[in-house]
Amino acid sequence: MNRPAPHLQWLLAAAAPAAATAAGFALDGSMSVAGLAMLYLVAVFATALALDRAQGIAASLLCVSALNFFFVPPRYTFEVESAEYWWTLAVMLGLSLALNTLIASLRDRRERAETAAARAAELHALAEALARCEGGQAMAVFAAGWLQEKLGRAAAVFLREDGTLACHAAGAPPSAFNESAVRWALEHGRALGRGCDDWPDLSLWCAPFARSGSEGAVQWLLHPGERPAQDVQQHWLALARQAGLSIERERAAQAARAAGESARAEAARNTLLASLSHDLRTPLAGIMGTASALRTQGDAMPAAQRERLLGNLENEARDMALMADNILQLARLSQPQSELKVEWESVEEVLGAAVQRMRRRWPGTRIELKVTPGLPPVRAEASLLAQLVANLVDNAVRHGGEQPQITIRAGRSREGVFVAVRDQGEGLPPGDEQMLFERFERKPRDGAAGLGLAICRLIAQAHGGRIEAKRCEPGAEFRVDLPVAPHAP
Incomplete structure (x- = not known):
């Protein structure tokens, strides 16, 4: 409860006994001295509730004095004529002082409890707000702004970064803060500044995140002449520790994620190298055998056989080129920061160009293209989309039987x-079926750890789409669904 200003409290401390005295004169003929004393006790109780302890005690003394002066015989003097009145006045004085002391104690306890609850709520709010931030630097910037807003003082959060201290300030430029004080606090692991035993002449307050091994500190600029009390400093220290705990936990999590990503990337590279060392043997052996036969026996070979060997050599080289493209795209699309060079593309044109290339690659294969007229354009990287189709056609040809028949369809879907x-x-x-799209997964039909279908899934996901495989009678179908913008041109 908000109490009046001190000067107004002193006026109320004098007004309450006066009001009780006026009421006593009005009831003087019908009440005894003991009954009139109850009027003053009511005034004592009211002032004890509404005023501070000093003003309440003053009001109690005035009430006892007024009762004695105006109503205890002999009246209008401070003399007491009998022991009964002495007892009445003593009991009233004792009750008044005890009542003031009890109420003041209860009020102090309530205020301390409310202050503790408010400070605990501030700590919880800071922790919740920092939990919504991503990255140690973002947390430091937010914490500085939050502390400046809540405490009404310019604040800064210092973080160690690559051997230097980075200052994230709010309410004042970074140059207004004292970096030397931060370094001392980090070295000694305790708070310093005005109100502390260390560096008490500084017009600031600074505390590290932790007593030892801390990677940062919090600093406040104090108002002129301000000297924070011990309980206020304890609350500031708790805020600094909470901010530091959240920031250092996030930085540790970032380091752990980076280490995990590095380990996964290293494992993927090792798996990729092991896979390539196996899968490249087949085309390389074919190329080497064909080249050797042409070099040693080429002049003696019939023209048809020589032409067939040259065709095999060309096909093996194309297989290796496709494998190289897949490896490059796998490395590119596996990066978290990879960005596509998307444009508005016509699905019909991309498929038409891809089918022409695949027909040249597989001249003995029947490849049929069916496109629904009027398809909207899609936001895509044309080369990736063409590679996706090429990988699917290549996979279909390899597993389409002796005389493959491939059908490519395109149309509208729900997505x-x-x-x-x-x-x-x-x-x-x-x-x-989803295991077919796992990278480095051995395919049961040929035993190879191919990358084509894994690349297809990465390309579909990079464009916001999805890919799935389903069984047909006969054969199999691979379907890619791509989203279309609401207002596509």
């Missing part, structure tokens, strides 16, 4: 646009 590639071959192997 936007779909592209489906179907073959008439042996179909999907038993098991989970």
